[in-house]
Amino acid sequence: MDIKQYLEARRKQVDAALDLFLPEAKGVLAEHIKAMRYSLFAGGKRVRPILCLAAAEAVQDYDNEFPHVLLLTACALECIHTYSLIHDDLPAMDDDHLRRGKPTNHMVFGEAGAILAGDSLLTYAFELLSREGLETSATERLRIISLISKAVGPEGMVGGQFLDLTHEGKEVGYDMLREIHSRKTGALITASVQAGGVLGKCTAEQLHALTRYGTQIGLAFQIVDDLLNVEGTQEQLGKAAGSDAARNKATYPALFGLDKTRKKAQEAVDEALAALEGFDERATMLRKLAQYIVTRKR
Amino acid sequence: MDIKQYLEARRKQVDAALDLFLPEAKGVLAEHIKAMRYSLFAGGKRVRPILCLAAAEAVQDYDNEFPHVLLLTACALECIHTYSLIHDDLPAMDDDHLRRGKPTNHMVFGEAGAILAGDSLLTYAFELLSREGLETSATERLRIISLISKAVGPEGMVGGQFLDLTHEGKEVGYDMLREIHSRKTGALITASVQAGGVLGKCTAEQLHALTRYGTQIGLAFQIVDDLLNVEGTQEQLGKAAGSDAARNKATYPALFGLDKTRKKAQEAVDEALAALEGFDERATMLRKLAQYIVTRKR
Numbered sequence: 001m002d003i004k005q006y007l008e009a010r011r012k013q014v015d016a017a018l019d020l021f022l023p024e025a026k027g028v029l030a031e032h033i034k035a036m037r038y039s040l041f042a043g044g045k046r047v048r049p050i051l052c053l054a055a056a057e058a059v060q061d062y063d064n065e066f067p068h069v070l071l072l073t074a075c076a077l078e079c080i081h082t083y084s085l086i087h088d089d090l091p092a093m094d095d096d097h098l099r100r101g102k103p104t105n106h107m108v109f110g111e112a113g114a115i116l117a118g119d120s121l122l123t124y125a126f127e128l129l130s131r132e133g134l135e136t137s138a139t140e141r142l143r144i145i146s147l148i149s150k151a152v153g154p155e156g157m158v159g160g161q162f163l164d165l166t167h168e169g170k171e172v173g174y175d176m177l178r179e180i181h182s183r184k185t186g187a188l189i190t191a192s193v194q195a196g197g198v199l200g201k202c203t204a205e206q207l208h209a210l211t212r213y214g215t216q217i218g219l220a221f222q223i224v225d226d227l228l229n230v231e232g233t234q235e236q237l238g239k240a241a242g243s244d245a246a247r248n249k250a251t252y253p254a255l256f257g258l259d260k261t262r263k264k265a266q267e268a269v270d271e272a273l274a275a276l277e278g279f280d281e282r283a284t285m286l287r288k289l290a291q292y293i294v295t296r297k298r
Numbered sequence: 299m300d301i302k303q304y305l306e307a308r309r310k311q312v313d314a315a316l317d318l319f320l321p322e323a324k325g326v327l328a329e330h331i332k333a334m335r336y337s338l339f340a341g342g343k344r345v346r347p348i349l350c351l352a353a354a355e356a357v358q359d360y361d362n363e364f365p366h367v368l369l370l371t372a373c374a375l376e377c378i379h380t381y382s383l384i385h386d387d388l389p390a391m392d393d394d395h396l397r398r399g400k401p402t403n404h405m406v407f408g409e410a411g412a413i414l415a416g417d418s419l420l421t422y423a424f425e426l427l428s429r430e431g432l433e434t435s436a437t438e439r440l441r442i443i444s445l446i447s448k449a450v451g452p453e454g455m456v457g458g459q460f461l462d463l464t465h466e467g468k469e470v471g472y473d474m475l476r477e478i479h480s481r482k483t484g485a486l487i488t489a490s491v492q493a494g495g496v497l498g499k500c501t502a503e504q505l506h507a508l509t510r511y512g513t514q515i516g517l518a519f520q521i522v523d524d525l526l527n528v529e530g531t532q533e534q535l536g537k538a539a540g541s542d543a544a545r546n547k548a549t550y551p552a553l554f555g556l557d558k559t560r561k562k563a564q565e566a567v568d569e570a571l572a573a574l575e576g577f578d579e580r581a582t583m584l585r586k587l588a589q590y591i592v593t594r595k596r
């Protein structure tokens with residue numbers, strides 16, 4: 001299977017699972033569930049859930065049939081990612097009107113509706129992660145809740161968004177740029193890889209390697225995001241191109257120029273691949289995913 | 299110990315634990331942590347953490363020394379409650395400027411700062427609930443995360459706030475009023491009592507009784523909130539009195555008048571007490587708490 005086929009197959013599995021775990025609702029909450037689903041099914045690439053599945057596959061044989069708990073965890077990661085996008089887009093934050101080519105959540109459901117949709121997606125993720133009656137040990141599942149909540153809390157993703165906002169329009173050095181990126185994007189990507197590893201019953205050594213891999217592809221992912229914001233067209237991005245520069249945001253291209261930025265992205269991918277040296281051929285897709293991240297166009 | 303002394307003693311324990319689990323921070327995230335702590339230490343009565351502790355005490359002997367996991371859980375409940383207040387107060391929601399006599403979070407830290415403080419408090423709650431290395435079984439802790447996340451997610455607290463907002467200014471019948479209350483306020487109060495019971499190693503029968511108790515005091519709590527909004531002064535409430543009527547909000551006094559509303563509050567308390575009939579004298583404070591809820595002045 002080449003990486004495009006793999007991504008497409010996994011994306012379909014994740015989409016089906018999301019639709020199963022958060023179905024349309026009737027009754028008084030229908031509109032609220034609709035707001036949650038609007039952003040959840042707005043064309044996301046499912047990078048985090050796929051990384052979670054691929055990390056599990058890198059240490060365990062599944063043959064395309066994933067246990068329920070792994071799909072639940074993958075979906076929880078996408079719920080958290082989606083909540084973060086909804087809140088980041090709010091008028092009080094980045095005030096974005098378009099996301100993946102569609103009106104942002106608050107443009108459709110209003111500001112209050114969007115805040116609540118985000119709040120519910122975040123909370124629902126923990127509902128999924130703690131759902132009872134699954135085959136995996138409670139200890140493992142508690143561990144996953146712990147690592148994911150740390151990755152997206154005050155010291156992680158929310159802290160990163162806080163730093164991003166408070167440094168807008170300010171002179172930002174490389175250290176702060178890395179700190180913002182590692183918290184805002186890197187932490188959840190790393191946690192996605194770790195969660196997959198843990199559910200695939202990886203060894204402590206493998207978990208260490210997966211953490212290194214996750215950190216590096218998280219970095220590569222953000223660098224490429226910065227690049228796409230400069231180089232991409234609005235059509236490719238589904239949002240306004242050049243918006244970072246317009247906002248005077250700290251980015252890799254702004255600090256290093258395009259050539260050196262591209263080189264840095266490839267370096268991060270190379271380091272990610274080096275981290276997987278001890279893994280066998282089951283890690284093939286995880287390796288290909290790393291390379292895919294720097295070549296993607298959106 | 300009378301109920302006032304009990305509440306004061308437990309409040310102090312909860313405050314100390316909150317300060318321990320979310321200390322002031324230095325460094326780049328200092329201002330973000332400050333925003334979280336601002337609302338966390340803005341004079342809350344700690345009703346939910348105290349209910350959690352009292353429920354545990356109703357089934358287990360502690361002698362004022364609570365295990366770490368019980369304090370963590372109590373603090374997580376307060377973090378979630380505080381996040382809900384911060385988001386409810388936002389300009390896009392209730393647009394409140396005062397809370398407990400102090401400027402609301404967004405008046406001090408700005409809208410973006412307040413949204414993020416709420417997001418972090420919610421996430422941090424799950425970080426506390428999943429913290430590793432504690433004495434309690436992982437199965438029990440997973441169960442608590444499950445019941446709390448359900449209580450505050452789309453079907454619970456956030457759903458209740460959604461219904462509250464979407465029914466503002468509309469004709470609301472008794473059924474919808476109950477539905478809004480049970481989701482918005484009742485669910486987390488019930489979960490607080492349940493979590494305490496589970497950590498106190500209650501029997502299935504006791505958990506059932508505690509759930510009944512929690513449901514009824516949750517109801518009583520909200521009815522009294524409605525009453526205080528009509529009868530209280532701004533000084534007592536720490537926020538604008540009569541704000542519900544001004545907003546044309548559905549409330550018990552608006553539907554039933556003051557006398558019948560007071561009677562309904564007492565009926566709920568009586569039902570809560572009836573639920574505890576099978577409990578011994580260790581449930582004394584839980585019983586007194588129920589009565590306290592209808593006599594409180596703020």
